[in-house]
Each structure stands twice: as structure tokens, then as C-alpha cells.
Amino acid sequence: MSLNPLGAWELPEELRMLQENVARFMKTDVKRVDDQLPHDAISAPKHLLEPLQAKAKEMGLWSLKSPQEYGGAGLSTLAVCVVTEEAAKCRMGAYVPACGAFGADPPVVIFNGTRDQIERYAIPAIKHAHRTFFAVSEPSGGSDPARAIRTRAEKRGDRYILNGSKFWISHAEGAEWGIVFARTGALGDRGGISCFIVDKTMKGITTKVIPVIRALAPYEVTFTDVEVPAENMLGEEGKGFSVANALLVAQRMPYAAGTIGIAQAALEIAIDWAKNRETFGSRLADKQAIQWMIADSEMELRAARLLTYAAAWKADLGHDAKIDASIAKVMATETAGRVLDRCIQILGGMGVTHEMPLERWYRELRIKRIGEGPSEVHRMVVARHLLGAGPRKPKADA
């Protein structure tokens, strides 16, 4: 057997083609829309969005992560990463890729639901780009849900009664439906969590906006005696997390890829600026301090991208990519934050005006180190893997 070293460290040809296509779509069609919107816009108006969505559908890029059989694009995790990286390169790209051209994926855990749940909820959501939400976190915390979840679901006949509240829930306002994790067992027991689909027809759900550093604000969602039919339970009672785990791991790679795309776009802006801006008799690009910022940014972004691709590739092969996903998530989001900081420094005052997308991206990237699991939790995951230790259990006789 001969070892062929060629072709091992590059994307397959079809993914490169897809990448070029999306890059071009962003630079032409999406840019035309993006240029007309205010700095902090979180959606494009219907008359601008619909033509974009029609083009995206023709490209076969609609609901990227959702399976083809339900009307999605059915992309592999690696392909989603490639598309998401490019699609992030617009003002609202950190949270609304390509200004919303590719529709919206419902929370992926729905695809572990029953045929009936998928038909009633997932398929219409994909078709009409419905707003949907995914609610785990509570005022008591989000990173350690087994401990923190207090929202209760009491079984009463053929339904469950939900009481409690969820925090930091994006897209909750105006959502058609959402996924809610609630406690059906004892407090503190990971096995006591179940997963439910709630929809807007159910009474007792209220939302309240939580203003934050980014324009797309999350919500507090409160459940007061919300009656959820038993057939809306996703998975089995007490096994709420088992429907979520592998699917949630695979979310982290595209999350990472989006931040890399934004940082790369920021770096392009900074490079362009450095080549044109003159101070003290020469271009910024001729000054070593600036050159190093640019070189470091490129080096770090390439490293983060390869880690993200590697994690996605591993997940696509069906291997456990949990550690790889954590590594990629931390590396990409922290790198992107650093790169944005440098880019703003290169642009100086211009970097923080609303003329440029940089300051918006800077704010949004700050959240990316917290959302989808904060850096520290992912570091903990990696450390536990290396050290072979879980959380220390209290002694039974203590």
C-alpha cells in the first residue's frame, strides 16, 4: 500500500465549490440587502428577504442542518461549518447567517422525536422558517442543568402541567413552538429531567425581553400551569438529556465556524484599512506593530478553522466528538474575540463607529464565549477527559 499524502488536509472538491458559491452569494446578493439595513438590524424586511430565500432554495440551501426528508438541506456537520463560516460575513451574521436567507433550523432535538411530532412541528417549521426556541437555562443557571432546572412538569392524566421559568431564551417571542426541559423527578437528579414540545396555542406561557449587549435580545419565558399533552413529550420520561446530547455536541462546530467567519471578515477590513491609512509618513501596513497583529490573527484563525473542521469531520464519521467539539468551540470563539479586538485597534476610532460592522461583531462575539457552554465549562470537559476525573462525589457516610 502506498501512502498518498496529497488531498488529506483540504476540503473535498464539492465542499470547496459550495464554499465558493456561498461566498459569492454573500458578496453579491446578501451584500445588496445588508447594505440597506441599519447597523444593528436583526432581520431583513420581507420584500428584501424573500428574493434571497428563493435563491437560497434554488441553491439547495434551506434549513442547513435539517434532514432532506423533512425539507432541509441535510448537510453534513462539516458542510454546515463551511457554509456557516461564509454566511456569517454580514452585519447580522453572528446570529442571523446570510440575513436569514437559508431559513431557520428548528432545534435539532426534534428530529429524535416521533413521526407525529416531526410531522406536526418540524416539517412546518422548516417549510415556513418558523421561529422556534430551545429552553434549558433557568435563572438558577444554564451550564449545569441537572442541578439548576427547577421548572416542574407534573403528570396529570394524559397531560403534564408545566410551572417555572426559563432564562436567556432566544427567539421565544412570537415563536410557533419550542422545546422545554423540565423536571419530572427529584431535584438534583440528572435522570429526573424530561423534554417537552410546547406551542403557542397552549395557555400560560409569557415572555419578557432581557436587554443585553447584542441587538437580538433573549427572553425570560414563564410557564404558569401550562397543559402539555403527553404525546408532546420528546423521548422518554426522565431521559430528557439523552435525546439531546449527541445532537447538541454537533451544534458546537457550526457555532465555532460562524465566529471564525466573522473574524476573517473583520481581518479583511483591517487589512484593507492598513494598506490605505497613512500615519507618520507611511502606511499602517508598513509598521511592524500592525503587521504582527495581522499575521497573528491569520495564524490563529487558521488553527481554529482546522480544529473546527477536524471536530466536524469526526462527528460526521459517527465518532464521539465531544472533546473535539469543546476544543474547537473554545479555540474559535476566543480567537475570534481576540482578532476582533486587534482589528478594532488597527482601525482606531473608525473601528468603533457604526459605519463599520466591527463594533457590532465585537459585542456579539463577546457572548459567543458564554453561549453554547462558556469556555470554562468546555475546558472542564477537556480536563476531565485528560485527567480521567468526573466531579468528586460526596462520601455516603459524610
Added chain:
Amino acid sequence: MKILVAVKRVVDKDIKIRVKPDQSGVDLANVKMSMNPFDEIAVEEALRLREKGQATEVIAVSIGPAQAAETIRTALAMGADRGILVKSDTALEPLAVAKILKAIVDQEQPGLVILGKQAIDDDSNQTGQMLAALTGWPQGTFASKLTLEGSDVVVTREVDGGLQTVKLRGPAIVTTDLRLNEPRYASLPNIMKAKKKPIDEKTPDAYGVDVTPRLEVLKTIEPSSRQAGIKVGSVTELVGKLKEAGVI
């Protein structure tokens, strides 16, 4: 009816090109390459004719280095049916390309050949016309509109000062101008299908064409940079400056 479309691999239109330090040509190392934009328009037009049922097969031909296969693959992903790659590492001049295309035309017997009016790298704007001369077929160059009427090809040409419409008796050669159409994005399913579509690999020798250059490039240089202008504060100052410069 078959349609033959010629596609060239060129430096991407968004790349700012750099001249090699020894002035022997443009530096192509680590530079993004894409399909010549006028050729994309040619592929799009051929696909539209096929979709209208006026053509049965679209064949994409590229002549160039092995990597030109990627350019053909792009055409296949847009929807072309098959490709022909004529591999050559020599810098090819329009006459050599036209002769190879003539040999392919003899073999494939297309009813229509569509080419970009020029490639954005050397801007020659010769291949289509030379191919018309070699085949003895009529040509409609700089097309901004193309319709088939039976075996006739009606081409609206963008000429200086307006539009000229010509009717060609097919088979014919058409070269595309910018406004002919807006090329589509390759769809994901078509990108996947493109992998399985056949690309026939050939060499200029197989067609008996000698591609030895007839021209010698003496040197390639960057355009001289423009001098920075000045800003004036008022019309009076502007008029003063213009008088100073002796233009009014």
C-alpha cells in the same frame, strides 16, 4: 442539438493581480482561480437553451493545466452534461485554442458553440472569431440576446452606439457579452451530481495541434500608479487651479 461551451480557468475577478518580480508575467502562485466570468455567461445561456428544449446536451471544454478540470467541474455543477479537458502546460494563444476547438467541433458536431467574448486575463477577444474562420461558420459576437428560430440563430450584438441584430444560419459561433444573462449558482444537488459526470481527458497532440507560442512576451509591468489629486475649498480656487494647469 449539442451545444459546445468553452470555459477558461483564469485568476478570479476579485483578486488584485501581482506581476512577478522578473516581469515574466503575472504571479499565479497561491492565487485564487475561477471560471472566466464571460464563460459563465456562456454556460448559463447554453443551459437555458437546453432547459427550453432547444438543445439536448451541453458539453464544457477547457484547455489548460490539469487544474482546469476544476473549471469544467464548475460548469458541470451548474448543469452541463459532460466535459472535455485538453491538458497543456504551455501558455496557450488564441489561435492554438481555436484550432483545438475546431478539432473538437469536427468530432462532436455541435449545432452551436458559445464562448465568452474574451477572457479576463489576457483580454484577447480573438478565439471566437478565429474559430468562426477555421470552421467557416457564421459568428455573432458580443451577444446580449440569443434566440433560436429553427436552425437560425438570432443574436443581438452590443456594438458601439447601440444594438445590432443578426440572423446566423446554424451551426454558428456566438460570443457572450455581460448583459446576456445572470449566471446561476450551482445548486447543492448539482454540485453532488457533478462529481459523477464524465470529463474526457485529451492532449493537443491528440488533435494534431501544435501549440507552440507564436508570440514572445518581452515583459509584463504594473500600470503606473495615479498621482494623488488635491482637494479645493471653493469654485474660485478650482478655476484658479485649472487656469494654472493651463486647461481653461
